[in-house]
Structure formats: structure tokens, C-alpha cells
Amino acid sequence: MTQTVYSEAQVWTIILVLAIGTFVLRYSFLGLSGKRALPAWALKYLRYTSVGVLPAMVAPLVVWPAATGGAPDPARLIAAAATLLAGLVTRSVIWAILAGFATLYAMLWLLG
Missing domain, CATH: 1.20.5 (Single alpha-helices involved in coiled-coils or other helix-helix interfaces)
Incomplete structure (x- = not known):
């Protein structure tokens, strides 16, 4: 190549x-x-743009990470689940990010 x-x-x-x-x-x-002025229905749907775009950007990095040559990695999948759970429970982006960060590093340390 x-x-x-x-x-x-x-x-x-x-x-x-x-x-x-x-x-x-x-x-x-x-x-x-x-x-x-944009119609009310358009403004309503525009509020959800970041909620739709961010997972679409992150999902390939979780499912097919470059660090593992594209193979699914349990540490990243567990960290993604922890991030989602923390976000749903706390409704805070900061706590979700911190939970995902801590879980990823803990899982990488535990799983090698």
C-alpha cells in the first residue's frame, strides 16, 4: 500500500x-x-441535534476502537455502559464523563 x-x-x-x-x-x-423565525416544530427538533450527533461520533470508537485493531474491547464497552448509566441517574454530563473516565481506566488496569 x-x-x-x-x-x-x-x-x-x-x-x-x-x-x-x-x-x-x-x-x-x-x-x-x-x-x-423558525417554526416551533423545527426549534423543538434542533434541541436534540447534539444528543443525536455525539453518540454517533462516539459509538464507533467504543465498538471498534483503534487501540485494539478494531476488535471490541470489554473495558471500553463497560466504560460506555457506566457513562450511560451515570448520565441517566445524575442527569449531569460532567458526572457521566467522570464515571466513564474512571471506569475505563479501572477496567484497563484490571483487564490488562
Whole structure:
């Protein structure tokens, strides 16, 4: 397998193009409708965006962690369960993160 090497100019061009693309995509929704109030149903569903996006970003890291070569790891699965349980019980993001952090390190220490 060969690895592609990009020049510094190519990297900055890619970053610039992606930044412009992201701006245009977001502006098309937020900038063009910025002077109008969004309907109540849209505002209701937008409140749940982070709740839907964060698990989608974290789930692959828990189920197929790079540290184990993509194999499921009991320590990470237990830590994810502890995080979810702490979040449901305390309703606090900070306590959920701390519970997951402590559980992950405890399980990595116990399981090797």
C-alpha cells in the first residue's frame, strides 16, 4: 500500500476548500433563513441535534476502537455502559464523563 504525500500548498488548498464548503453549507440553512423565525416544530427538533450527533461520533470508537485493531474491547464497552448509566441517574454530563473516565481506566488496569 502506498501513502500519498501532499505538498504544503495542497494541504492548505484542501483546508481552504473544506472551510468554504462548510461555510456555504451552513449559510444556506442559517444565513438565508436568519431573518425569519423558525417554526416551533423545527426549534423543538434542533434541541436534540447534539444528543443525536455525539453518540454517533462516539459509538464507533467504543465498538471498534483503534487501540485494539478494531476488535471490541470489554473495558471500553463497560466504560460506555457506566457513562450511560451515570448520565441517566445524575442527569449531569460532567458526572457521566467522570464515571466513564474512571471506569475505563479501572477496567484497563484490571483487564490488562
